[in-house]
Amino acid sequence: MLRTVRWGVNGWRGTGWSVRKPRRRPGGGPTLADVAARAGVSPATASRVLHQSTRRVGQQHRERVLRAARELDYRPDLSAQAMARGTAPVLALLVSSIDDPYFSAIAAGVARSAQRHGAIVTIAVTGRDTGRELTALRTIRGQRPRAVLVAGSRTLGSRHSEALLAELRSLVDAGGRAVFIGRPSGGLPAVRPANLDAARALGTAIAGLGHRRAVVVTGAGRLETVRERTEGLRQGLAASGGRVIAVESDAFDRRGGYRATRRLLANGGLSAADVLCAGNDFMAVGAMTALRDGGLRPGEDIAVTGFNDIETAADVTPRLTTVHFPLAEIGECAARLALDPEACGGEDVLVPGLVRLRDSSPDRRGGAPRER
Known part of the structure; x- marks a missing residue:
């Protein structure tokens, strides 16, 4: 409300009280008050409808508010919605x-x-x-x-x-x-x-192909994922008489995989290994580049494995042995659990993983690995 005045012969005179017109948004868009006026309801009722308040509004009023909002091309303000809900x-x-x-x-x-x-x-x-x-x-x-x-x-x-x-x-x-x-x-x-179980299955699978001496190229040991995957590989290899002979840590990404593998090449850490197990596929891609730069052929001179089965794992050369997780589905499930707790x-x-055996881990017993 505001006091209005007009100019008279004796100067400014008050004329009473009037209602201030709703201010427009900075961009000139319609306001909540505009929607309420068109729908013939109070601003509070319009707010409950448009900002999804938990307070119920009658169906007739709700339809009028929604129709007015469409006609005015009204866009709710997130901060106002947060205040309402x-x-x-x-x-x-x-x-x-x-x-x-x-x-x-x-x-x-x-x-x-x-x-x-x-x-x-x-x-x-x-x-x-x-x-x-x-x-x-x-x-x-x-x-x-x-x-x-x-x-x-x-x-x-x-x-x-x-x-x-x-x-x-x-x-x-x-x-x-x-x-x-x-x-x-x-x-x-x-x-x-299920990192531990999946890594154990990967270790068992590559040991079954004749690979018994693994070097692990992975992220920092303080990461729980790194610990789980490394321990799972140890357990899977050990069950068939294999073992992890060295662990080289770096950043948990492609550049980290490249740097860690270059260090192993320089210090002779790969000389006794027959498989390089990367902590994730991104590191595996960097590791394979480093092997080539060092004169070794991934999948021939030494086997290589990754983890996660990112979209490009089957497209690199050689195709990468890895553990498949349904990553998009994991994201969907997490969002459902957050937004609709009863859904999951x-x-x-x-979420269990599935070992994918591909060309980067040939069968040392003879024959090429089959993807599974």
Whole structure:
């Protein structure tokens, strides 16, 4: 409300009270008040309909508000929606990297599921740094997201781990959801690849092809995923009389695979090995490039394996032996668990892996490996 005045012979005179016209948005778009006026309802009723408040609105009023919004081409404000519902239709995804096909495939699945649930996806890249995860989460919480997905291996001994869990629990206490894509932590739900079991199966499979002395090229040992996959390989090889003779660590990406393999070539660490097992497919690709640069033929002079079965694993030369995980489906399942908790039937979803034997691990007993 405001007091209106007009100019008279004796100067400015008050004329009473009048209603201020609704202000337009900065871009000139219609406001919530415009929609309410066209629909013939109160702004509060229009807000409950358009911002998906938990308070019920009669079907007739609801239809009038939605029709008015379409006619005016009204777009709800996310902050207003968050105020009305307590959360905004935002699903936040924290990933270690976006150039790693592993996380790209998971993100694609998350986006598909989020769209079906009427949510948009916000992505933060954390570089496998728990401190950056914590900073990103605190920033994202200002958007009042409906849910947060934390993808990537947990880092053992990180000084930020407890603070991160505290932030996630606070989000849950405020009505949101938090889900890990990876090993569960702090009692929060998770969708996780069965890394230990799958790596054990891979070790058993390559030992069955006659490869008994493995060098592992992988990420830092403080990553839980690295520990699980390395231990699984040890167990699988040992069951057939094989063993891991060396572990070389570097960044958990293609460049890390290249650097680690070059060091092994320089110090003679590959001389006694008959298979190089990379911690993921991205590292395996870098490792194969390093082998060629060092005068060795991947799949002939030494076998090579990866992990995850990214989309290009079957396209590289030689085709890469790896462990298949349905990465997009893992992302979809995590998003469903966050946005519709009853959809997955559990709070801890374990996803099994499947060994894919290809040309990069020939059968030393004779014959070429069959993909399975």
